[in-house]
Amino acid sequence: MTSTWKTPSGMSRRHFMNHLAGSTAAVSAAMTMGGAIQANAEEMRKNRKSAIMLWMGGGPPTVDMWDLKPGAPTGGPFRPISTSGNAQICEHLPMVAKQMHNLSVVRSMSTREADHNRGRYYMHTGFVPNPNIEHPSYGSVISHELIDQRPELEIPPFVTIGGASAGPGFLGMAWSPFAVTSSGRIRNLDMKLDDARLRQRMAALQEIESGFAARTKGLPAGEHGKVLKKTFDLMTSSQMEAFRVEKEDEKTKERYGTNGFGQGCLLARRLVEAGVPFVEVDLGGWDLHNNVHQTLSTTKLPQLDKAMSALVEDLEQRGLLQDTAIIWMGEFGRTPRINQNAGRDHWARSWSCVVGGAGIKGGLAVGETSSDGTAVESEPFSSEDLMATVCEGLGIGLDTIFMSKNRRPMKIANGGKVIRELVA
Amino acid sequence: MTPFKHSQTRLLMVLSGLLTVATVVSPQRAQGETVQPPQIAMINEAIEQGWVDYEISPAKEADDASWCRRVYLDVIGRIPNLEELQEFTSDRSNDRREKLVDRLLHDDRYTEAYANHWATVWTNLLIGRGGGMDRRDLTNRDGMMKYLRDSFATNKPYDRMVYELVTAEGATKPGAPGFNGAVNFLVGKVNEEKAVLAASSVSRIFLGQQVQCTQCHNHPFNDWKQQKFWEFNSFFRQTRALRRYVDGTRDIGYAELVSEDYAGEANDPSDALVFYEMRNGLTRVAYPVFTDGTEISRSGYVDDVNRRRELGRLMLDSKELDQMAANRYWSMFLGYGFTKPIDDMGPHNNATHPELLDKLATEFRGASYNIKDLITWITLSRPYSLASVLGSNNQVDDPSIGETPKFSRFYLRQMAAEQLYQSLVAASGGTSKGTYEEQEQKRREWLRQFVVTFGTDEGDEATTFDGSIPQALMLFNGELTQRATSIGAGSFLERLSKSGNSTTERLTQLYLAGLARRPTKREVKLAADLYRARGGNELEMLQDMWWAILNSNEFIMQH
Numbered sequence: 001m002t003s004t005w006k007t008p009s010g011m012s013r014r015h016f017m018n019h020l021a022g023s024t025a026a027v028s029a030a031m032t033m034g035g036a037i038q039a040n041a042e043e044m045r046k047n048r049k050s051a052i053m054l055w056m057g058g059g060p061p062t063v064d065m066w067d068l069k070p071g072a073p074t075g076g077p078f079r080p081i082s083t084s085g086n087a088q089i090c091e092h093l094p095m096v097a098k099q100m101h102n103l104s105v106v107r108s109m110s111t112r113e114a115d116h117n118r119g120r121y122y123m124h125t126g127f128v129p130n131p132n133i134e135h136p137s138y139g140s141v142i143s144h145e146l147i148d149q150r151p152e153l154e155i156p157p158f159v160t161i162g163g164a165s166a167g168p169g170f171l172g173m174a175w176s177p178f179a180v181t182s183s184g185r186i187r188n189l190d191m192k193l194d195d196a197r198l199r200q201r202m203a204a205l206q207e208i209e210s211g212f213a214a215r216t217k218g219l220p221a222g223e224h225g226k227v228l229k230k231t232f233d234l235m236t237s238s239q240m241e242a243f244r245v246e247k248e249d250e251k252t253k254e255r256y257g258t259n260g261f262g263q264g265c266l267l268a269r270r271l272v273e274a275g276v277p278f279v280e281v282d283l284g285g286w287d288l289h290n291n292v293h294q295t296l297s298t299t300k301l302p303q304l305d306k307a308m309s310a311l312v313e314d315l316e317q318r319g320l321l322q323d324t325a326i327i328w329m330g331e332f333g334r335t336p337r338i339n340q341n342a343g344r345d346h347w348a349r350s351w352s353c354v355v356g357g358a359g360i361k362g363g364l365a366v367g368e369t370s371s372d373g374t375a376v377e378s379e380p381f382s383s384e385d386l387m388a389t390v391c392e393g394l395g396i397g398l399d400t401i402f403m404s405k406n407r408r409p410m411k412i413a414n415g416g417k418v419i420r421e422l423v424a
Numbered sequence: 425m426t427p428f429k430h431s432q433t434r435l436l437m438v439l440s441g442l443l444t445v446a447t448v449v450s451p452q453r454a455q456g457e458t459v460q461p462p463q464i465a466m467i468n469e470a471i472e473q474g475w476v477d478y479e480i481s482p483a484k485e486a487d488d489a490s491w492c493r494r495v496y497l498d499v500i501g502r503i504p505n506l507e508e509l510q511e512f513t514s515d516r517s518n519d520r521r522e523k524l525v526d527r528l529l530h531d532d533r534y535t536e537a538y539a540n541h542w543a544t545v546w547t548n549l550l551i552g553r554g555g556g557m558d559r560r561d562l563t564n565r566d567g568m569m570k571y572l573r574d575s576f577a578t579n580k581p582y583d584r585m586v587y588e589l590v591t592a593e594g595a596t597k598p599g600a601p602g603f604n605g606a607v608n609f610l611v612g613k614v615n616e617e618k619a620v621l622a623a624s625s626v627s628r629i630f631l632g633q634q635v636q637c638t639q640c641h642n643h644p645f646n647d648w649k650q651q652k653f654w655e656f657n658s659f660f661r662q663t664r665a666l667r668r669y670v671d672g673t674r675d676i677g678y679a680e681l682v683s684e685d686y687a688g689e690a691n692d693p694s695d696a697l698v699f700y701e702m703r704n705g706l707t708r709v710a711y712p713v714f715t716d717g718t719e720i721s722r723s724g725y726v727d728d729v730n731r732r733r734e735l736g737r738l739m740l741d742s743k744e745l746d747q748m749a750a751n752r753y754w755s756m757f758l759g760y761g762f763t764k765p766i767d768d769m770g771p772h773n774n775a776t777h778p779e780l781l782d783k784l785a786t787e788f789r790g791a792s793y794n795i796k797d798l799i800t801w802i803t804l805s806r807p808y809s810l811a812s813v814l815g816s817n818n819q820v821d822d823p824s825i826g827e828t829p830k831f832s833r834f835y836l837r838q839m840a841a842e843q844l845y846q847s848l849v850a851a852s853g854g855t856s857k858g859t860y861e862e863q864e865q866k867r868r869e870w871l872r873q874f875v876v877t878f879g880t881d882e883g884d885e886a887t888t889f890d891g892s893i894p895q896a897l898m899l900f901n902g903e904l905t906q907r908a909t910s911i912g913a914g915s916f917l918e919r920l921s922k923s924g925n926s927t928t929e930r931l932t933q934l935y936l937a938g939l940a941r942r943p944t945k946r947e948v949k950l951a952a953d954l955y956r957a958r959g960g961n962e963l964e965m966l967q968d969m970w971w972a973i974l975n976s977n978e979f980i981m982q983h
Contacts, residue, residue: 093431128668131764131765132764132771132826133826156893164885165887167890170825173890173891173892176890176891176892176893177892178892178893178894179894186894186897187873187894187898187902188894188897188898188900188901188902189897190900190901191901192901196957197957197968200954200957201968201971203950204947204950204951204954204968204969204971204972205971205972205975205976207946207950207972208939208947208972208973208976208977208978209976209977209978210976211944211946211947212976213977213980215813216812216813216814216836216983217813217814217815224891224977224980225977227891227892227893227896228896228975229875229895230893230896231893231897231900234893234897235897235900235901237634289617296732302927330760337705339701351962381685402827404825405822405824405825405826406826406827
């Protein structure tokens with residue numbers, strides 16, 4: 001190969017980096033870790049709030065779990081048991097029962113979306129789906145609001161474990177969920193290239209990126225650059241250690257349950273400890289149109305019982321629960337009526353969610369439903385209300401207003417009202 | 425007089441017992457006497473009227489190389505390689521764009537790529553990205569792909585394809601006795617939940633009607649009622665998917681989709697009805713009735729009436745079929761459809777260009793549902809030819825922030841995962857090695873990493889190939905990128921490094937191959953810096969630049 005380009009002598013690597021520093025934002029990871037910021041980190045950590053959402057994909061039958069109707073024709077076979085809080089819950093959740101002083105059940109959830117996609121969207125965003133706008137989801141909103149509390153964070157601020165969660169909407173791709181499996185293993189993390197060359201490649205990439213974004217003036221082209229920056233940070237960060245859930249001792253793994261959801265909850269605790277402001281852990285398979293009670297008592301509830309109770313207990317023991325909100329919910333509840341296949345169908349009119357941690361009071365049962373569970377008989381609460389309550393618990397101002405891409409102002413949590421019983 | 429009289433000769437060919445029309449370019453056309461199909465002017469007029477109404481002016485025309493990259497990606501699912509790009513850009517005739525579209529659609533050397541691309545697109549539509557990926561799944565992904573590849577390779581008319589997919593009977597797996605790949609669309613959707621998924625998929629994908637909510641209650645904003653859902657659903661109740669086991673084992677060898685006599689839920693085959701339960705607990709009865717109110721026989725005996733065939737026949741007569749197809753194909757090429765979402769059509773969801781949608785649908789039917797004709801009209805239309813630049817005169821035309829699309833520029837969008845895969849393969853200097861099956865296996869493994877599911881029984885899924893971190897990591901460090909940026913003997917970069925007269929020329933080739941443009945001055949300067957940092961190793965510099973190109977927004981976007 002004959003080159004027509006000269007190699008001038010005296011062009012050192014240092015010179016090269018100086019040359020590039022002005023043209024690129026992508027090499028900034030190491031540079032933002034200034035001494036002043038480091039000194040403040042300890043102080044920041046003290047006030048650091050987080051949230052963990054336990055998402056029950058498919059729509060959990062809350063009438064069999066948190067708001068039992070023993071004796072009613074709709075009641076099903078399960079018995080209620082007493083708990084460490086005021087609420088009685090299902091006999092198949094005995095370990096969670098011991099943690100109920102930390103958690104509260106909202107029994108008067110009343111929503112309108114009983115289709116999976118619409119329900120998932122609504123419960124994750126506080127908005128009903130609208131073809132002209134994509135609203136940001138819980139994880140995007142909360143991580144966006146809490147990110148300033150952790151300037152040292154180099155790993156994604158919104159992680160979803162074992163599922164897909166919901167997107168960042170108009171907040172942009174930089175706030176999208178980082179999806180991992182419960183093993184915490186992440187593909188394609190290693191470039192096998194020395195650091196200097198990686199940074200030089202990033203600089204070349206940055207040049208092409210910014211040129212294209214400037215020429216097209218479109219939003220999508222510019223968003224990509226932010227994602228590249230986050231990816232680069234993550235690849236070069238020692239904080240990635242938090243994903244290595246396999247490093248936990250066997251006893252702890254066993255306590256959470258050696259299944260996907262159990263290990264996912266354990267991974268969530270590790271991530272929150274490392275400073276990630278929002279983690280979602282997904283447990284699917286609640287779409288129980290058939291054989292609901294058998295499936296609940298043999299598989300779903302034992303799995304949930306172990307993992308959820310372990311998470312709350314562990315967070316409390318580590319002093320993290322007072323700063324970590326727990327949100328348990330699905331896209332809707334299930335019909336009080338038991339159908340011809342011994343299942344329950346989609347039902348949004350009267351159902352339950354469970355919350356606790358951070359500034360949210362535990363031990364309560366808020367609201368009530370009728371004797372057969374088909375109607376809410378106290379003040380009904382919506383997705384927006386629950387979201388507002390969680391935000392309040394996390395100290396996020398409810399006067400926060402986002403501007404959508406088409407310049408429409410949007411109130412955080414869609415202007416929902418705080419459930420007063422749950423916050424001091 | 426036919427509009428094709430001066431420019432084209434028509435050949436009638438009989439393929440698989442079907443009458444299809446193939447077109448051949450005649451010599452006159454090369455001399456610039458192109459007569460374009462009138463449908464193109466029809467599209468242009470309607471779209472241009474919209475610009476007048478909104479008082480905006482369109483972006484300028486995209487340059488030839490950008491347009492070439494665009495049309496390759498959309499028609500055959502990958503970017504052009506260097507030779508293909510040069511073949512197009514060196515053609516100075518006035519009808520070079522017509523000729524390129526014609527080449528991609530009708531030249532034998534692209535038949536395989538065309539068929540593969542569209543089979544992939546439709547497989548994802550019909551059975552999702554996860555369909556047939558699990559061993560216990562009745563759906564056979566290979567079977568689905570094979571049916572669709574054959575259909576697109578022979579340019580099967582759209583209506584024929586829909587009819588076959590809706591009415592198919594036979595075995596799922598290639599090589600199994602009675603194999604009919606078309607059954608894979610419905611085989612995983614009929615046994616569970618009273619075939620609810622079969623009904624909602626057929627109505628959504630082919631008729632643009634979202635009915636999944638109406639199984640339990642009347643639709644909140646369209647005129648579908650619960651009754652209508654169960655009437656539509658009744659068409660699928662003779663259909664069963666049967667498991668066929670491998671001899672002497674309990675492993676499923678393949679599945680078979682059959683039509684069986686149906687006794688109905690009141691156990692009377694001559695009056696085979698279904699029950700459904702309303703919200704208030706009352707039970708009502710439904711028989712097969714098409715969406716327009718046409719009733720068919722209530723008998724459940726297949727010999728009296730094959731319900732799915734009746735449904736197929738009724739669908740072919742419905743205007744919704746044409747509208748959905750026109751809307752879908754338009755959105756595939758322009759990035760946005762006339763409605764949002766594209767498969768939720770009707771009076772409750774106004775189209776942005778209702779008259780154009782109507783006309784395009786009618787013309788498609790008039791052209792005997794020739795998909796390649798529809799593609800020709802769209803790709804040669806003015807909106808498809810515009811640059812992807814948001815200018816000061818059309819700032820309101822930004823559907824990404826929720827404005828209605830006016831098609832006054834080409835909307836940037838990310839390539840689909842499959843397009844990126846094929847483009848990376850093409851960008852690594854050629855076709856991947858191995859048989860079709862081996863290549864397909866590799867591709868599928870690569871694609872699988874991006875599929876995430878939602879844990880519902882409707883099989884809802886999403887992709888993490890959405891411009892977020894996992895995708896960026898894959899492009900940074902993944903095996904495919906490593907292969908594409910390899911500098912070993914015989915690799916694309918190694919061959920490139922031996923060509924041309926100068927480093928600048930080779931760098932230019934690299935930019936053309938990846939981005940269909942020349943490097944800017946700043947980029948040349950940056951490459952020179954990299955060249956020095958690599959101690960004068962040009963091949964390593966090219967490797968770094970190629971890595972940067974493949975990872976850029978400009979590479980992964982359709983623009």
